[in-house]
Amino acid sequence: MALNPSYEAIGKGFVQQYYALFDDPVQRPNLINMYNTESSFMTFEGLQIQGAIKIMEKLTSLSFQKINRIITAIDSQPMFDGGVLINVLGRLQTDEDQPHAYIQTFVLKAIGTSFFVQHDIFRLALHDTV
Amino acid sequence: MDYDYLIKFLALGDSGVGKTSFLYQYTDGVFNSRFISTVGIDFREKKLVYQTMNGRSQRIHLQLWDTAGQERFRSLTTAFYRDSMGFLLLFDLTNEQSFLEVRNWLDQLRTHAYCEDPDIILCGNKSDLEDRRVISEYKARELAEKYGLGYLETSAATGQNVARAIEVLLDRVMRRMEATVDKSVLPHQRGLRCHDTDIPPSTSSCYC
Numbered sequence: 226m227a228l229n230p231s232y233e234a235i236g237k238g239f240v241q242q243y244y245a246l247f248d249d250p251v252q253r254p255n256l257i258n259m260y261n262t263e264s265s266f267m268t269f270e271g272l273q274i275q276g277a278i279k280i281m282e283k284l285t286s287l288s289f290q291k292i293n294r295i296i297t298a299i300d301s302q303p304m305f306d307g308g309v310l311i312n313v314l315g316r317l318q319t320d321e322d323q324p325h326a327y328i329q330t331f332v333l334k335a336i337g338t339s340f341f342v343q344h345d346i347f348r349l350a351l352h353d354t355v
Numbered sequence: 356m357d358y359d360y361l362i363k364f365l366a367l368g369d370s371g372v373g374k375t376s377f378l379y380q381y382t383d384g385v386f387n388s389r390f391i392s393t394v395g396i397d398f399r400e401k402k403l404v405y406q407t408m409n410g411r412s413q414r415i416h417l418q419l420w421d422t423a424g425q426e427r428f429r430s431l432t433t434a435f436y437r438d439s440m441g442f443l444l445l446f447d448l449t450n451e452q453s454f455l456e457v458r459n460w461l462d463q464l465r466t467h468a469y470c471e472d473p474d475i476i477l478c479g480n481k482s483d484l485e486d487r488r489v490i491s492e493y494k495a496r497e498l499a500e501k502y503g504l505g506y507l508e509t510s511a512a513t514g515q516n517v518a519r520a521i522e523v524l525l526d527r528v529m530r531r532m533e534a535t536v537d538k539s540v541l542p543h544q545r546g547l548r549c550h551d552t553d554i555p556p557s558t559s560s561c562y563c
Binding site (some may be wrong): 269325 | 358369370371377391392393394395397423424425427428429430433434457
């Protein structure tokens with residue numbers, strides 16, 4: 226497969242769609258459709274998870290009612306297999322907590338004219354020392 | 356310097372047990388906490404005077420550290436534990452899961468704190484919601500005694516035992532400090548040490 230020239234638009238469009246689902250507690254379970262039953266990987270704060278069902282168990286176990294998000298940057302690159310690599314830098318605020326910066330990286334794998342999330346890595350941008 | 360001791364306490368426990376409300380209640384509803392975004396922690400301050408056993412007054416500058424919601428995503432930044440001299444471990448009397456998690460918090464705490472047996476006060480919070488209580492006082496005390504923790508039932512909503520919990524913790528930490536402090540170092544360099552043999556035994560795990 227060739228490089229996808231629309232990688233920028235795909236990256237931005239995907240991120241917008243993904244967080245629209247994630248940030249709405251009613252719609253969050255629909256994120257399962259973005260992942261593959263077996264070949265999707267997630268690393269959430271260092272925890273390694275494989276497969277859509279286990280990934281959704283993690284995402285739906287997060288204990289907040291509402292989440293506000295500000296995206297600072299979305300950087301994307303085309304991949305040689307037709308996929309798209311996306312890196313997100315943003316801030317999120319859960320309920321009345323203080324806002325935290327975070328970094329999330331996705332690899333979208335092309336299947337026909339569509340994509341699924343093959344890799345998803347999430348970290349809050351927090352350090353061990355002041 | 357306008358104080359003799361800088362004391363740092365950390366409030367721990369599952370999200371939603373009322374840590375922020377608890378600290379807010381103690382600092383008289385003052386909102387001006389300081390947030391350190393690099394480590395994702397929030398703290399409030401209060402000055403008070405502590406009377407030592409031999410009747411001397413010590414000026415205490417108390418810093419109360421809050422986890423700012425990061426525990427929703429991850430285990431806490433280890434710096435949190437390392438720099439704390441005492442711990443307020445909260446659970447919600449109306450939420451069984453938050454009580455079951457107390458053991459995990461203790462494991463975390465003992466792994467990362469400045470020593471293996473730091474001073475900890477267990478607080479059964481939301482005592483004002485008596486009709487929704489699922490954890491009995493007996494059950495909570497049993498756990499506290501097993502792990503050598505002080506136990507108090509608190510309400511961040513009404514203020515019941517909130518100041519008391521912090522006073523009891525301060526008393527334990529100050530007794531340890533008095534017993535272990537090297538008198539030759541300057542006041543702001545005073546630190547805590549573990550396992551010194553001359554720590555006065557704390558009277559009981561029950562302060563009520």
